[in-house]
Amino acid sequence: xxxxxxxxxxxRDAFKSVGRNFSLSLASISCIIITLVIVAMSIVVxxxxxxxxxxxxxxxxxxxxVSNDADEFVVKKxxxxxxxxxxxxxxxxxxxxxxxxxxMKEDEAFENAMKTWDEEENPLQHTYxxxxxxxxxxxxTATAIKNLDGIDVxxxxxxxxxxxxxxxxxxxRASIIAVIALVLMTxxxxxxxxxxxxxxxxxxxxIMRLVGASNFAIKxxxxxxxxxxxxxxxxxxxxxxxxxxxxxxxxxGGKFFTDIIKLVRPEPFIxxxxxxxxxxxILVGMLGSSRxxxxxxxx
Amino acid sequence: MEFIKFNGVTKxxxxxxxxxxxxNLSIEKGDFCYIIGGSGSGKSTLIKMxxxxxxxxxxEIILGGLKVNKLxxxxxxxxxxxxGVVFQDYRxxxxxxxxxxxxxxxxxxxxxxxxxxxxVLKAIELVGLKSKLRDYPDNLSGGEQQRVAIARAIVNxxxxxxxxxxxxxxxxxxxMEIVKLLEEINKKEGTxxxxxxxxxxxxxxxxxxxxxxxxxxxxxxxxxxxxxxEIL
Ligand SMILES: Nc1ncnc2c1ncn2[C@@H]1O[C@H](COP(=O)(O)OP(=O)(O)O)[C@@H](O)[C@H]1O
Ligand SMILES: [Mg+2]
Numbered sequence: 001x002x003x004x005x006x007x008x009x010x011x012r013d014a015f016k017s018v019g020r021n022f023s024l025s026l027a028s029i030s031c032i033i034i035t036l037v038i039v040a041m042s043i044v045v046x047x048x049x050x051x052x053x054x055x056x057x058x059x060x061x062x063x064x065x066v067s068n069d070a071d072e073f074v075v076k077k078x079x080x081x082x083x084x085x086x087x088x089x090x091x092x093x094x095x096x097x098x099x100x101x102x103x104m105k106e107d108e109a110f111e112n113a114m115k116t117w118d119e120e121e122n123p124l125q126h127t128y129x130x131x132x133x134x135x136x137x138x139x140x141t142a143t144a145i146k147n148l149d150g151i152d153v154x155x156x157x158x159x160x161x162x163x164x165x166x167x168x169x170x171x172x173r174a175s176i177i178a179v180i181a182l183v184l185m186t187x188x189x190x191x192x193x194x195x196x197x198x199x200x201x202x203x204x205x206x207i208m209r210l211v212g213a214s215n216f217a218i219k220x221x222x223x224x225x226x227x228x229x230x231x232x233x234x235x236x237x238x239x240x241x242x243x244x245x246x247x248x249x250x251x252x253g254g255k256f257f258t259d260i261i262k263l264v265r266p267e268p269f270i271x272x273x274x275x276x277x278x279x280x281x282i283l284v285g286m287l288g289s290s291r292x293x294x295x296x297x298x299x
Numbered sequence: 300m301e302f303i304k305f306n307g308v309t310k311x312x313x314x315x316x317x318x319x320x321x322x323n324l325s326i327e328k329g330d331f332c333y334i335i336g337g338s339g340s341g342k343s344t345l346i347k348m349x350x351x352x353x354x355x356x357x358x359e360i361i362l363g364g365l366k367v368n369k370l371x372x373x374x375x376x377x378x379x380x381x382x383g384v385v386f387q388d389y390r391x392x393x394x395x396x397x398x399x400x401x402x403x404x405x406x407x408x409x410x411x412x413x414x415x416x417x418x419v420l421k422a423i424e425l426v427g428l429k430s431k432l433r434d435y436p437d438n439l440s441g442g443e444q445q446r447v448a449i450a451r452a453i454v455n456x457x458x459x460x461x462x463x464x465x466x467x468x469x470x471x472x473x474x475m476e477i478v479k480l481l482e483e484i485n486k487k488e489g490t491x492x493x494x495x496x497x498x499x500x501x502x503x504x505x506x507x508x509x510x511x512x513x514x515x516x517x518x519x520x521x522x523x524x525x526x527x528x529e530i531l
Contacts, residue, residue: 217407
């Protein structure tokens with residue numbers, strides 16, 4: 001109960017001093033806003049990238065066509081060779097007669113043409129369908145398979161996949177660097193805001209010490225003040241993020257230019273992301289103020 | 300019964316100044332004790348070690364059975380709750396009125412609002428400021444401001460009240476009123492009072508236990524009622 005009285009007092013004091021040091025508080029809050037906007041964008045982008053690469057990982061297959069010159073032994077051995085490549089996850093063999101049957105089922109035109117083929121004449125090739133573990137290395141894996149004896153051609157979603165992944169990776173890395181730089185700058189501003197509060201309340205603090213307030217009770221108002229700054233700074237970014245993402249999602253119809261790239265549905269994703277953004281705001285505020293308290297409030 | 304005891308206490312500040320040297324003294328429970336001595340004789344240092352604003356370099360300080368010098372920094376607040384301190388410059392909150400200034404001491408240690416009120420009113424009544432509850436420090440005389448500071452120091456009913464030159468900024472009439480107030484608190488509440496002063500006329504009029512310091516040494520420990528004639 002005593003804890004809550006002290007907490008209540010701290011919150012009251014903290015709000016008062018946010019008002020009292022309004023211009024510096026505002027600077028801190030603005031800095032937090034900028035930081036959190038970038039954080040919010042990073043979360044949205046990287047979660048979507050994560051989602052897309054998961055989808056791609058599931059869908060993307062390397063199709064390796066076996067040369068028609070290869071004898072039965074070579075065809076069997078190829079399976080083992082492909083499985084030996086480190087990035088290979090799963091290998092499925094498709095017999096050319098099997099492929100023929102599938103194609104005949106799909107299209108009448110094929111059916112009519114293929115009916116006449118017997119096993120010897122079938123011009124289709126045996127194929128291996130290969131799933132990879134790490135999609136980023138699919139190019140290397142495809143090349144390795146192509147280099148095996150008995151493989152004619154390999155096909156996979158070349159080009160587009162590579163480019164997309166590169167773009168996302170660069171964006172992700174840039175935003176991480178921006179976030180770190182901004183977090184540091186924000187902390188610096190918060191430390192200074194709290195420092196000013198500490199100095200403006202020097203007498204109060206010395207009296208609190210004199211009458212036997214616990215260290216916790218002395219420190220808490222300042223830490224709470226930092227958390228309040230963080231919280232206030234997170235309001236605009238969170239609103240912007242929720243409405244922005246929802247609008248974007250509707251505008252693009254849930255996908256990003258092509259059908260392959262599906263955006264993550266806004267609900268409930270964006271609400272969890274909002275919680276994370278608020279959490280980061282409060283945490284940065286708390287860390288900044290704890291630092292100031294440790295530095296300027298020798299208890 | 301010994302309430303306060305200094306055993307071979309030495310205090311050397313970081314700059315090398317030895318403010319207290321090998322001091323032995325004891326003060327009884329319920330005592331009213333003056334600490335006198337010239338400027339720089341170590342009076343403030345002595346009492347600062349008592350409420351653990353400073354730590355002795357050597358020796359032992361015992362207060363009500365508690366080894367003050369052994370206290371961990373994180374536990375100092377427990378000691379502070381058992382004593383009250385008053386300074387020459389009052390140290391009030393200028394933007395708070397009399398009531399708020401006194402209540403602040405109890406709010407700071409997390410007391411309930413409804414427990415705070417009666418205690419604050421009682422302390423303010425004891426120092427004779429009941430009619431100035433809503434006045435701000437700026438509108439009070441020096442003597443009245445010091446009364447507020449005393450009310451704040453005693454509001455939590457401490458066992459010990461420490462005053463560092465409480466009359467230093469006051470004229471002789473006001474000074475005597477403050478001294479009489481402290482004596483009243485000492486008698487009524489049984490609070491042990493330690494008052495630092497360099498005003499020998501007060502000390503000689505009141506005939507109490509007097510500890511005289513000179514250049515960090517115990518110059519003389521006068522029993523209650525002894526006349527102080529030495530020039531310090
Ligand atoms: N914080 C400090 N750091 C260094 N020296 C100090 C400090 N406080 C007091 N002193 C020195 O210690 C001596 C005693 O000071 P003090 O206890 O304040 O004496 P008094 O209260 O009797 O005037 C003085 O020489 C003073 O300069
Ligand atoms: Mg002094």
